[in-house]
Amino acid sequence: MIDETIEEIREMQTHSSSVVAVKATRSLAELTERNYATVEEFERDLERNVGALKRANQSHASLYNALMEVLRGVQGKADTFEEARELTLDTIDRVVESVEMGKSRAAENAASLFEDGDTFLTHDYSSTVMEAVELAVADGADLTAYVTEARPRFLGRKFARELAAIDGVEPHLMVDGASGIFLSECDRVVIGMDCIVDETLYNRVGTFPLVATATRMGVPVTVVGSSAKVVDDGFRFENEIRSPSEVMLEPVEGIQLENPAYDATPVELIDQVITDEGVIEF
Structure with missing residues (x-):
């Protein structure tokens, strides 16, 4: 095993x-x-x-x-x-x-973040964010969600499909680069996390440009996850480089394919992190 x-x-x-x-x-x-x-x-x-x-x-x-x-x-x-x-x-x-x-x-603490009629944008697939949405809807909130595809593995498509099965949620699936178009319609960005180490959020690639754009447009960003993912010492993050075949099935001579799994976002761009132990403000 x-x-x-x-x-x-x-x-x-x-x-x-x-x-x-x-x-x-x-x-x-x-x-x-x-x-x-x-x-x-x-x-x-x-x-x-x-x-x-x-x-x-x-x-x-x-x-x-x-x-x-x-x-x-x-x-x-x-x-x-x-x-x-x-x-x-x-x-x-x-x-x-x-x-x-x-x-x-953490999901229970984050559920109170959503108010009836809210529109939020999320990236990738976070089971904790999903649970928070389910709890908020069960408590009476009707929500609109903009979901990125999270290329190249399209994990956002899974998130959007699961949201579509929830009465009270209106999901919109969009390509990753479209966040700048739809952020103006959103009350907040809510995303999960892989981890936070040394005041840096590591999460699915595409998180950094999304958060930076949201900050520039004045849309608050909330990160949700277990406190076990917030590390002070003893852990050194190493990015995972995924297979080039996820980006392009047939290799092309003269092109170096780049497919990192995660990117790094300074926590100073994040408004708050909600964990099982409470809320961390930045």
Whole structure:
């Protein structure tokens, strides 16, 4: 299960960084099914597999934080393998619950952001933003949403389809470069996040020009996500360079294809970040 999870993370078959963190954390339970002569042997194997899972995608802060929390919760805390086994399973359950509850609480906090009749613009696919919208609509709000396609993988199309299934939401799907046209009709920009590190928001490529344009036009920008994605130290973001085939199926001689997964947005351009722990103002 661990090897399959590493491969899945590398291929980015799962889009949500929170889901990636949960999958990786749960995969560590496989180690408790193996036999170890000593607790030290188990801890070495745990550390080795945590390292391999972290290296599978070094752009996800929530993945890093979840795995490190398991490692810190187990290493040096048990005298026997049996004790370490039970402690590992308990720690995995606790960390997974924390990640999932953090995401839900962030959505609950963000739901109050939407008022009846609001028009918002969003980029890419954020399950936390989606949950916040669902909660706002359930509370009586009627909303209009402008959604970017989020090229080249078109994850925004998935977001727009799911919004279309919600009574009370009128979704508009647009090409990424059209935000400057439609921002004037929007009350706010609401987006998710991959992570915030050293006062920089890392999110799906296209976020920086969107946020910069919104700031120039005076449209407030809100970022929504679990506090586990806000990192002060210990994590170094590394951008993921996706396959050129996502941009152009047939390579053309003399053209260097660029396909970074994320871009960097200074937090000074963001009005607020809403997490499970509350609101961070900038």
